[in-house]
Amino acid sequence: MDQNKNMVKPITQFACSDCGMTYKKWTGRCDGCGAWNSIQEEVPLSQGPSKKSLGTMKGKRMALTDLTTEETPPQRTLSGLSELDRVLGGGLVPSSATLVGGDPGIGKSTLLLQAAAAFANAGHSVVYVSGEEATAQVRMRAQRLGLGESSVKLAAETNLRDILTTLEAEKPDLCIIDSIQTMWVDTVDSAPGSVSQVRASAHELTTFAKRFGTSVILVGHVTKDGQIAGPRVVEHMVDTVLYFEGERGHQFRILRAVKNRFGPADEIGVFEMTGMGLAEVTNPSALFLGDRDAPAPGSVVFAGIEGTRPLLVEIQALVAPSQLSQPRRAVVGWDGSRLSMILAVLEARTGISFQGLDVYLNVAGGIRISEPAADLAVACALLSAREDASIPPETVVFGELSLSGALRPVSQAENRLKEAAKLGFTAAMAPKGCKTGDAGGMSLRLLPDLITLVGEVFGAG
Ligand code: TYD
Ligand code: MG
Numbered sequence: 195m196d197q198n199k200n201m202v203k204p205i206t207q208f209a210c211s212d213c214g215m216t217y218k219k220w221t222g223r224c225d226g227c228g229a230w231n232s233i234q235e236e237v238p239l240s241q242g243p244s245k246k247s248l249g250t251m252k253g254k255r256m257a258l259t260d261l262t263t264e265e266t267p268p269q270r271t272l273s274g275l276s277e278l279d280r281v282l283g284g285g286l287v288p289s290s291a292t293l294v295g296g297d298p299g300i301g302k303s304t305l306l307l308q309a310a311a312a313f314a315n316a317g318h319s320v321v322y323v324s325g326e327e328a329t330a331q332v333r334m335r336a337q338r339l340g341l342g343e344s345s346v347k348l349a350a351e352t353n354l355r356d357i358l359t360t361l362e363a364e365k366p367d368l369c370i371i372d373s374i375q376t377m378w379v380d381t382v383d384s385a386p387g388s389v390s391q392v393r394a395s396a397h398e399l400t401t402f403a404k405r406f407g408t409s410v411i412l413v414g415h416v417t418k419d420g421q422i423a424g425p426r427v428v429e430h431m432v433d434t435v436l437y438f439e440g441e442r443g444h445q446f447r448i449l450r451a452v453k454n455r456f457g458p459a460d461e462i463g464v465f466e467m468t469g470m471g472l473a474e475v476t477n478p479s480a481l482f483l484g485d486r487d488a489p490a491p492g493s494v495v496f497a498g499i500e501g502t503r504p505l506l507v508e509i510q511a512l513v514a515p516s517q518l519s520q521p522r523r524a525v526v527g528w529d530g531s532r533l534s535m536i537l538a539v540l541e542a543r544t545g546i547s548f549q550g551l552d553v554y555l556n557v558a559g560g561i562r563i564s565e566p567a568a569d570l571a572v573a574c575a576l577l578s579a580r581e582d583a584s585i586p587p588e589t590v591v592f593g594e595l596s597l598s599g600a601l602r603p604v605s606q607a608e609n610r611l612k613e614a615a616k617l618g619f620t621a622a623m624a625p626k627g628c629k630t631g632d633a634g635g636m637s638l639r640l641l642p643d644l645i646t647l648v649g650e651v652f653g654a655g
Contacts, residue, residue: 208233209389214427236390270456271367271409273312277465277474278305280502281436281449283457286313286368286409290456291400293374293428294449295414296438301447302413303327304471305438306370307336309411311344318367320345321360325352325376339471352386354379354395358402366408371399373413374428389427396428429453440467441560446481447472448561451501461501479506479617482559489587492579495619496571497590497610498563504606504613506590508558509568511575516552527557528572529564536573536595543599544648546580567604569595570625573644574651581652586621590614593625599644601625611636623651 208217211234215226223230270285279285282292296302307322314320324332329350336342347364351357354377361369371377377395378386385391396412403410414428416437429435433455440447449463464475475481483495483506492511497504509528516522525533533555541547555572557563570593578585585591592610594602607628614622615634624630626640641647 206235209236210234211387211389214389234384234388236384236388271313271318272316273309274316275309275312275474276476277463278309278312278449281451281461281463282434283451283454283461287433287456288367288409289404289407290409290434291396291403291432292409292411292434292436293396293414293432294411294436294438295416298415300438300440301465301467301472302438303332303372304335304339304467305447305449305465306372306411306413307332307341307346308339308471310346310368310370311336311339311341313368314344314346319347319364320368320370321347321349321364321366322370322372323349323351323357324372325350326373352376352378354398358398361402361408362406365406368409368411369399369403370411371413373415374399375415393427393431396431400431439562444560446475446478446560458501462503462505479504479613482507482561483617489584491582491584492575494571494575494578494585495590495614496563496568497592497614497622498565498568499606499610500563504609505561506613506617506619507561507563509571509575510556510558511572511579512552512554512556513548513576513579514552514554516550518552521548521550522552522554524553525555527560527562528555528568532566532569533572535597536569536576539595539597539599540573540576540644543644546577546648548576548580551580565604566594567592569593570601570623570647573647574623577648577652583652585623585651588619589621589623590619591623593623593628593641595644601641601643601647603627603629607631608633611638623647 208220210224210226210229210232212229212232213224213227215224217233220233224232268288270287272279272285294302294306310320310322329348332348374392374395375387378391379394379398382390382394399410399412402408435453437450437452438447439450445466447465447467451459451461453459464478465472466475494509496507496509498507523530523533537548571591573595574585574591592604594604596602603625607624608631611622611630612634615636619636621637623639623641626642630638
C-alpha cells in the first residue's frame, strides 16, 4: 500500500515568537500579545497519517495495566542545596523534565552550575551543556564559585542531535541544558529561539528524559512581561516549571515553583547573590525584616505563608493630599486591583474615605506577595497612614477581608504566630475564628470585622 498517499502535506503556518499564537497568514503585529514583528514562519510538526487511515489501518494493540504495583516509587535525588530541594518538592525526580525560567542576568546559570556541582558532590553523574558560554567561561565561573574540583562534565554545544548522542552514551543522572533558546534540531527549518525550534528541542529532551531515566533541567529566558520567551508551549511539556526572580537593586533571589507534577506548586526558595555565587537564605523573615525602620505610621508587619513556610514582611503605606484630579494609586509588590478593592471596602463599610488622597503601598525588601491573607495588614497600613497612628510595635497582622467588611479566618494561623514569636513579636491581630492553637505565647486580638478594628485600634469610627 502506498503510505505516502495518506500523508497530509504539512501546511506552512506562522507563529508569534513571544506568546506562541499561531496564524494562517503573516501579520506585522501579534493579536495575542501586541508585539510587533514577532510573527515568524514555521514548519509545523508532522500531522501523522490522515483521518481515513487511522480508521482503516490498524495500529498495534497496547497492553493496559492497572494502578496496583509492587514497584517502589523512584527515589528522589537530594542536591544538598535545601532551598532548591524544597522547591522541587523534596528533591529531583528521575526521568523528569524541569524548566527554570528567569530574566537574563538574574543568575540562572549560576544557580544551575551550583546545583550541578551539589548533585555531583552527592555522587550523581551530571552533564552541563552550555549553548551560551564557552567551556572555558563556565570553568572560570566554577572556579570563582569554588566549585573547580567537582566532577561535573561540561560541553559547549547547540546541536541537539550531537547532544542526544552524547547523552545516550553517557547516561547521566542529571543533564542541564543552558539554554533551551540556543538549541537547534536539524530537522526543523527555522532559527534557534523560534517557537518551532524551542518546541522541537524541548520535545526531544523531555522524551529523552522519560526513556533513559535522566532528569533534565532546561533553562529558559523570560521576556519582560514575565512569559517564557517564545515557548509558552514548553511549560506544558515539562513536569515542573520554576521561576527564578528578583528585584534589581536587591541582592536576594527567589526560586518559585509555578507548576510541579511531583510537589506543591506554591513553594519558594530564597537565595542571596553574593560575590561567591548564590547563598541559601534559610531564615527569609529575618532577611526581609532585617533593616526595618522604627515603628512608624503606615508600617505594619504581615505574617504570611509562602508555600509551606511562614514569611514575615513589612507592608508600608503612604497617604498624601493629591494635586491630581484622579489621585494616584501606586503599588509595589502587591496587586493593584486588590488595593482598589480594599480602599472601596474601607470607604463603604467604615466611612473612611481616601478621596483626594494619593495612596502608595510598598512591600518592603522587594518581595511580591499574592496571598489574600495580607488584606488586613494592608488595611491596617492604610488606616495607620491615613490616621497618622502607628500600630503598636512587635505586632503582626494577618487576615482576609470580605466585601461586607467582615474579616475571614485564614489557614495556618498557628504557623504564622509561631514564626512571629520566634522573631521576637509579642502580639498579633487576626480575624475571629482563626485556629491559633497556643499562639506561641503571643497576646492575641481577634477581630470580627473592620468596624471593630477601626473603633478599637484606631479609636475612630
Ligand atoms: P548568570 O547566572 O550569568 O545569569 P543568567 O544565566 O540568568 O543570565 O548571572 C549573572 C549575574 O550574576 C551577573 O550580573 C553577575 C552576578 N554574579 C554575582 O553577583 N556573583 C557571582 O558569584 C556570579 C557568578 C554572578
Ligand atoms: Mg546564563
